[in-house]
Each structure stands twice: as structure tokens, then as C-alpha cells.
Amino acid sequence: MDLDQAIAFAEQCQVGYVATCLNNRPFVRPLQLVTTGGEGFYFVTHPHKDFYKQLLANPQVEVCFNRELNMLRVSGKVHWIDDPAWIVLSMNEQPWAPRSEVIKAIRPNFAFFQIRSGSARWWLDASQPLSAEILFDNGVQIA
Secondary structure (H helix, E strand, C coil), X not given: CCHHHHHHHHHHHCEEEEEEEECCXXXXXXXXXXXXXXXXXXXXXXXXXXXXXXXXXCCEEEEEEEECCEEEEEEEEEEEECCHHHHHXXXXXXXXXXXXXXXXXXXXXXXXXXXXXXXXXXXXXXXXXXXXXXXXXXXXXXX
16 A cells, blocks of 8 residues: 555544543644645644644644545644645635634634645555555655
């Protein structure tokens, strides 16, 4: 398995379970993946949520995607995205998102992030051993 296959699997799942840690206490919540046509692991949250504050305090996360008996775990550091053109373009591709003129008006209410560098591991069918670790940096597989 490679990084492109991992991204495709995550996009098929659509929802990942994101784990954070604050004050030595774990938190897990489901989060919709922002699909980008295979470019990476992108998410959006709201700056007023506790989740956002947890990411600022400790940007190391792990996300679990699962479908049937297959599971993908992606670990890495949150990279915040503040490119208005990318945000509008990306949100226009989301079936759940409002129209672009609405996005421009409410953009301060969105906080976009990517797991740009980190690692990914597969379990394909619970009876199979854990796959080799996929390492990636700046969205490119390095091992």
C-alpha cells in the first residue's frame, strides 16, 4: 500500500475518528474528511470549539478511518491552512458545503487543517498482520 491508496481509502470512508490529547486526557471525535481529489488528509473545524483549542495546544493527532474489516491509522502534526482561494475551491467541491459566496462571508468561522507530514498504517482484514508504515512529508511519500 502507498500514500495515494491511503488517501483514496480515507476519501471512500469520508469520516475519520480524530484523537487528540489535552492535559494528559484523550479525546476522540468523528470528523468529516474534506475531499480534495486525492491531495491529502484535510479537515475543517470551527475556531470556537474545544477541539480547535486542543489542536492549538497539542497539534499531534491520530486519525482512524475504517470500512468493513479494513482500517487505516494516520498520525502526524496539524498544519493550518489560510489560503482563501484554496478554501473556496475546496469547499465548492464538498457536497455538504454552502455556496462560495456564503463561504467568503463566513470564512472566519472555519479553521482548515491538513495532516501534511506523518505516518500511516493499514490493517486489511482483521486476520492479517499490520502493514509496513508509510511515511510522508509535505504530502509526499518518503518511505
